[in-house]
Amino acid sequence: MRLSTLLPTLVLTALTFAQTISGPTDCLPAGNYNLCQNLWGRANLHSRYFMFMVGIVFRRQSGVGSQSSTLTSSNGNNIAWTTNYTWANGPNSVKSYANVESSVAKGVQLSAIRSAPTIWTWHYGTQSQGIRADVAYDIWTGIARSGAPASSASSYEIMIWLSGLGGIQPVGSPVAQGISVAGHTWDLWRGPNTNWQVLSFKNVGADITNFNVDLNQFFQYLIQNQGVSSSQFIQSIQAGSEPFTGTANLVTSNYSVSIGT
Ligand SMILES: *[C@@H]1O[C@H](CO)[C@@H](O)[C@H](O)[C@H]1NC(C)=O
Ligand SMILES: *[C@@H]1O[C@H](CO)[C@@H](O)[C@H](O)[C@H]1NC(C)=O
Numbered sequence: 001m002r003l004s005t006l007l008p009t010l011v012l013t014a015l016t017f018a019q020t021i022s023g024p025t026d027c028l029p030a031g032n033y034n035l036c037q038n039l040w041g042r043a044n045l046h047s048r049y050f051m052f053m054v055g056i057v058f059r060r061q062s063g064v065g066s067q068s069s070t071l072t073s074s075n076g077n078n079i080a081w082t083t084n085y086t087w088a089n090g091p092n093s094v095k096s097y098a099n100v101e102s103s104v105a106k107g108v109q110l111s112a113i114r115s116a117p118t119i120w121t122w123h124y125g126t127q128s129q130g131i132r133a134d135v136a137y138d139i140w141t142g143i144a145r146s147g148a149p150a151s152s153a154s155s156y157e158i159m160i161w162l163s164g165l166g167g168i169q170p171v172g173s174p175v176a177q178g179i180s181v182a183g184h185t186w187d188l189w190r191g192p193n194t195n196w197q198v199l200s201f202k203n204v205g206a207d208i209t210n211f212n213v214d215l216n217q218f219f220q221y222l223i224q225n226q227g228v229s230s231s232q233f234i235q236s237i238q239a240g241s242e243p244f245t246g247t248a249n250l251v252t253s254n255y256s257v258s259i260g261t
Contacts, residue, residue, distance in 0.1 A: 099240025132166030
């Protein structure tokens, strides 16, 4: 085999080698993404990161358990991963947000977005009875071109729930019900948080396990109906799961997001 044909083979092998992270703050860069464990609610009662992502009373017993995330494959703008967790106690407390964050789909003003295509194909490989967890995008916008999620730079936190099991609810209260956006039906929840507004599209009906949409339709809906300024910048797009309690093997077989201007 000539070196020129051997090299791509080696690269592909490296890209598809499964790696597992299990520490509370572990992250794994892969292609255009960063896969992070983010066990913010496990024991650190004072963590601000996502502390208010969902409308919860942050109780003292925040929970016990464990979680690991495995990078299954990565190929440029497509990524596949699994998250395994077991969480108990603090039924109203989010324990973590295992997620992938795009390192390229950001820094664009809403008015400049022509499309923001995303696909997310996922399922529960296993799940305990009565599990309380969401599977959701967490999209951060602000006045500045860049800013960390859940920071002083955040103006809006836009969540898109593809699943919310066990009676959990987004921040705030419903401001629109049964709305159709991007070919799916949602209830829109809205409420304030630290220094930003949370706008959550919560799926109505069955889990959406094969999501293939243009996120710009959500942004345009919010500009037209919720007073979100089109001069806001996308600062971060994340996709993952917030477990409260239960045991699960959550499998994402294909995920991608990009912004076209
Ligand atoms: C995650 O759970 C699945 C299903 O139970 C199992 O096959 C896999 O080995 C687990 N992964 C890790 C890293 O524990
Ligand atoms: C993932 O989705 C992309 C489209 O964005 C497709 O081209 C690719 O074949 C898919 N990969 C897998 C493993 O299904």
